[in-house]
Amino acid sequence: MAEKETVTLTDNSTGRTYEFPLLSGTIGPKVIDIRSLYAETGHFTYDPGFTSTGSCASQITYIDGDEGVLLHRGYPIDALAEHSDYLEVCYLLLNGELPNAKQKKDFENIISHHNMVHEQLATFYRGFRRDAHPMAVMCGVVGALSAFYHDSLDINDPKHRLIASHRLISKIPTLAAWAYKYSMGQPFIYPKNELSYAENFLHMMFATPCEDYKVNPVLARAMDRILILHADHEQNASTSTVRLSGSSGANPFACIAAGIASLWGPAHGGANEAVLNMLAQIGSKDRIPEFIARAKDKNDPFRLMGFGHRVYKNYDPRAQVMRKTCHEVLDELGVRDEPLLELAMELERIALEDPYFVEKKLYPNVDFYSGIIFRAMGIPVSMFTVLFAVARTVGWVAQWNEMIADPHQKIGRPRQLFTGETRRSFVPLHQRG
């Protein structure tokens, strides 16, 4: 039996010393197992934002922020983006291995036969104003799925977990496309099973009943690649939200709706929408220095959207693939001189040379380019984070399944450092100042 590694903690307030196990994974930082810390020391840890805290053991995605590495079940993201397709990556994330030809065909067949939603759900949209933010609609309609699938809500039944997982991955593009159609006042377009996942999504987004709509294969491939790049990303804010929701035993549809709500934030998945809004605000290259200065100013809440990352202190490997895809799409659409891309490229050049961004290792992240690609495809800014949610649903579902199956997992219930008032006597109203 290998010698157990430990970490020693000395509590100078009592002079007592404690030992805690130091656990190793297959790669990446070791973790100090502090599950007995409170029982042994009477102290909590304090780590707002969980920058130094591992919430779980996972085998799905590994990120090395310093090296700019992203692996899904061991496969580098650039290899998957180049040689795989989104449904194959979905299978990999869910099952741990790339599918063989039969497994791939069976999985594609399953997913393509769950892409319709209950017709009653279509009427749910009509309760929203047409100008409702599509992410607000998605929070509502995805949560509402739990009202339709009473046959797959028992999270302790592996069969229920499997069918719910397939339903979520299959239906999310339909619900997303319908959120767009509803905002445009256009009729909903039903999925077509002969189309690929990405083709089907683009078809439901842009087809109309009036004429046949042929999906541009270059755009379909670009969309498929973008879905791969956003599929999963370890224990980010929205994935942690899904895990925490699921730890209480909430049904998977409610958990994914919670993940969508968390992703909406501009510091997280809402950044792609925020990038476009920021580029529009900058307006021209000559104003870039003004905004770079604001981004550095501690008294100015302005952040350079699309730059920086909690984990990556190197170039986000997804951003590199996204940059290549961005140029492919703009060449295909003949919008190479798109002013916004020129502005974005100049902003990237300046930021990568600026000492502030260099020393703080604030590189462009995945959201920096996705917004420009989506805009070139004719997707409105308000739909950008919805597309992120479509792609990330498989990651949330895979992480949720892993959490449910983990024997060490229990309901998440963090503690706190209390800094408020200590006990005091009630003051009747007539005695208050």
Ligand code: SDX
């Ligand atoms: C995603 O977690 C994930 O994996 C998320 C994601 C996924 O796939 O799930 O990768 C998707 O959310 C990508 C990130 C998209 N967000 C944005 O592009 C918004 C702009 N970025 C920042 O809000 C920020 O970089 C965060 C929120 C992404 C990270 O914030 P942190 O963890 O606070 O960043 P940090 O600790 O590394 O910051 C170091 C310093 C800080 O200054 P000091 O306190 O040291 O003086 O850099 C500053 C920050 O204030 N800083 C920025 C900046 N990002 C960080 N300054 C200017 N502009 C920025 N964009």
